[in-house]
Amino acid sequence: MMKLQISNERDRKESQNRERRRQCELERRSRIFNARNRKIGVDLPFLERQVAEKRAEREEQDRRNLAFAQQMIKDSNLAVVLEARENEERRRINAEIDAYRQQYQRPEDRREFDLNNPDVLKMQLPPRATDDAPVGMSSAQKFEGEDLNYEERRKIMAAQKNAWLEQQVQERKAAEEERKKAEAAYMMAIKARDARAGELDQMERECRYRLGQANLRYNEALAAEKKQLDQITKEQEEADNTAEMYNNLTSDMLTENPDVAKSALGKNRAIGFMYKGMNQEELKKFYAAQKDQMAAAKAKREAEEKMEAEWQALAKSIQNEVARQDIQDKRKRREIARQLMEENQLLALQQKEKEKYYRDVVNNNVPTDDYYSQFNTTTR
Template identity: 90%
Template sequence: MLKLQIANERDRKEAQNRERRRQCELERRSRIFNARNRKIGVDVPFLERQIAEKNAERDEQKRRDLAFAQQMIKDSNLAVVLEARELEERRRIGVEIDAFRHNYQRMEDRREYDLNDPEVLKKQLPPRASDGDPVGMSSAQKFEGEDLNYEERKKLMASQKNAWLEQQVQERKAAEEERKKAEAAYMMAIKARDARASELDKLEQECRYRLGQANLRYNEALAAEKKQLEQIIKEQEEADNTAEIYNNLTSDMLTENPDVAKSAFGKDRAIGFMYKGMNQEELKKFYAAQKEQMAAAKAKREAEEKMEAEWQALAKSIQREVARQDIQDQRLRREIARQLMEENQLMALQQKEKEKYYKEVVYNNTPTDEYYAQFNTTTR
């Protein structure tokens, strides 16, 4: 037989201890092998502030939940009260509806009660009771196609037809009388309207005639006044034209009086719109001053040309000096570039020799992956 070992209490405790140590080792390894916590550390004030914020948020949430629960209790109580009131109101309305139906909507008061009367058969008379032909209880009371109330129904239909015809005749007579009255009233209204329209037309024609006469008299008065005013304006214009012609003929402008151009601000000043030109003496002075101005302008122009030539010569000499300095700077830059290239080549050779030395002498024993794998395998 196969013998199985049964685990006792001590084995279970030992297994629990091993599992607890294994979990602790995994947690310790996750903390120690975490490069961020090992190199940077944990921001304790920030964590404390987060804990405080979480606690405050938790307290605020508890307060809100408590307030919400209290409000829910109040709302529930209010809902219970309102529901009780609603049920009471519905019960009261139901009682009133039942009382109204019992008092005013009874089954026997309905219009179609004779169709739904459960005792209608008990209340009906036998079909053969009207024709005086007695039959027994076990005999057939009525056959298919038999009409026992034909005579009575025929009389009723004839009387009803006569009543309908009489009613139609009366209605037609009343409608005809109403139509005649409406036509008479309409004709009277048309006649009154036509009479009023003709009266208003006569009044309008009379008003237009009077208004035309008044406009004609007013226009005649305006024409006479306009004609008189035009005559006065024409006479005034003729007088003004004659005076203007005389004034122009005798004015200083046409007579060219030189004294009228003299200004009150000095003897050398003249009034522009009355000035008639210079005399011979003034013309001689003007021409002499003009020649002097021309000579001064010529001398100024020659001096400016001489100065411009000197500036051009100076600019050319500066350009030549700048070109010579640029050539010298280019030569110096080429020499510096050549020296720099030689120094870079020498440094490159030295770097290659240094790398060769490190590779062949210093770094000849390169560690493998097995060498690194033996580290950080446990926290102890």
Template identity: 50%
Template sequence: MLMLPQDLKEAAKIERRRKFEEERRGRIFNARNRLIGIDKEALEKQIKEKQLRDQEERKINEAYEIQRIKEAELASIIERRIEEERRKINEEINRFRATYQKPETRREFDLYDPDALKKAIPCRVHDDDPRCGISSAQKFEGEDLAGKERAKYQIEQNRAWLEQQIAERRAADEERKAAQIAYDEAVLAMDKRACELDRMEQECRRRLKEAHQQFNKVLAEEQAHERRLEAVRELEDNQAEIYNFVTGDFLCENRDVALSNLGSKRVIGYLYKGMTQDELQEVRKVQLKQIAERKRAEEDEAHMNAQWDEVANGMAQHAFLLERELLEKQREINKQILGQNKQLSAQQKSYQEYVEKILYTNKPTAAYFEQFNTSTR
């Protein structure tokens, strides 16, 4: 059979309609995608009622949040005021201590003054100090008063010895260089002066050996002399130290050496031998006075702590009252919400009875349902 282009177009149109009808039938007769018998107005009404309830609940929550923020701000302001008052009191206490209770104004400050040694005058300033009398035990016969001059002389002597050693070492180096030159010249003239070279070499070695021996001998003598001087100095220092310890104020238990030149009540710490009975009684009196002052300060502190506890209790009671007031307000709000829920429940129940007993009384028969889904048009 011959198919014309017009026939092909008609056949394509028919096939396209047939496929569209099958797809439409599948969509219409699909029970999962079809909705029948829904009350749109009731659904919209329920949505609006839910939105109204959400708005009311949101307003209640916002009012509760605003009230909570106000109460928190009030509590924060009260707490800041308390902290400010406490800070002012502490500043006044510190200012009073810094003004009227300085360590320098205390009677016993000289006992623990960190600059006591700096303020004290040495027992012996120089050799002609008028305070160093016969019984001062600060100046003795046989002292090494020329120690600085002797040390200076020793330094100069060491310098002279070092210069002498350097000169000798330089001379030895020059002789060694000369010998090396002579040796080199002898090697160059070996064919002509073999015997003379051997003699010159032996002479050079002998002179070098003698120079080394002389240098080592002088160095050994200097070291031995230095050791003897060091031993003599150490022996003299040890004897002087033993004599100073034996005749010193520390072993003699002399109380007068502890008296300071700055006043009759001042003492030198490292020479102090202990307090007398009068001083001990005076210290005991001061300690009893300090104990009484400490007890009075503790009573004042206890009184202040009691005042602070009273203020804190007042704040706690005020916060408790505020919290109870907020709970009462929350209970009232919950009662209002409960009443609204009961009213909504009664309305919904009456509407349900209206739908079941009045609106949907005409029940459809089977013939009514059989007329549907017979065609897609």
């Protein structure tokens, strides 16, 4: 008759305790056998704080880059405005120079204009007795090279030349003063731009210095905090290790108490993780079973050796048979090769006799020159 064991509350608690201990053992095994976590460890809050710090530092760097870019754009716009002003000033000066040339340096006011005047023939005086007396076209009284009013004209030309020189000197002085004023204004603008660039560079250096100092102070604070956390962690770990050592020394595992291994489920059942070993009666049964296993293993090994010897004998006989068949095949191949060689020699001899027959009997009528000379001798 089969006996059924009904689980009670005590059995359920024991099962729950075993499951809880099994889970704890699995967690501890995963924690201990993980070399990286055991030796290095993972500080997740510290890593998250580092990620946040890196993100804030990146945002601060982006903000500084944006500010520098905006300032660079302002400087570029200022340089563009100054360059536009300079170009406008140059265009104004060139326009004034062109206007001066149109007003005071006309071609007809040049000293040699009388040599290049296209209307010189229209402006010549007619033949005359004097320069002011008109004469007819056929009077032949005016000739090339004559200049009756040379002295008066020379004086007028000298006075006009002096007036022109004085006017050119005054105009050149005025143009030089205007040029100097424009260059002075341009140099002042360049100096102002350089001063502004120097101020911006100084401000940038000061900002970088302050930022470096702030980073240094922040890193020092982080290092101090990290050192303090390491010290607290070390003290906590030492306290945990001391408590674990004390618990292990006072536990039933090291005191070798055999009663703690007895299970509540039956007298023949034991708790595995608290089991300390077998008694003398159990050892005798174990040694007897071990001897029986050794005898069975020896008999099995002898049977396997016997079967292996039989297989080796069979393989050797098969190998000998294969070698004998191989020798017979080689002999047959040599015989076939010898027969084939004899047949080839016979065929070669027949071929030589046939060639000799064709050469001596069939092909002995060779045409001579008389045979070829009878052709193409007539027109038909």
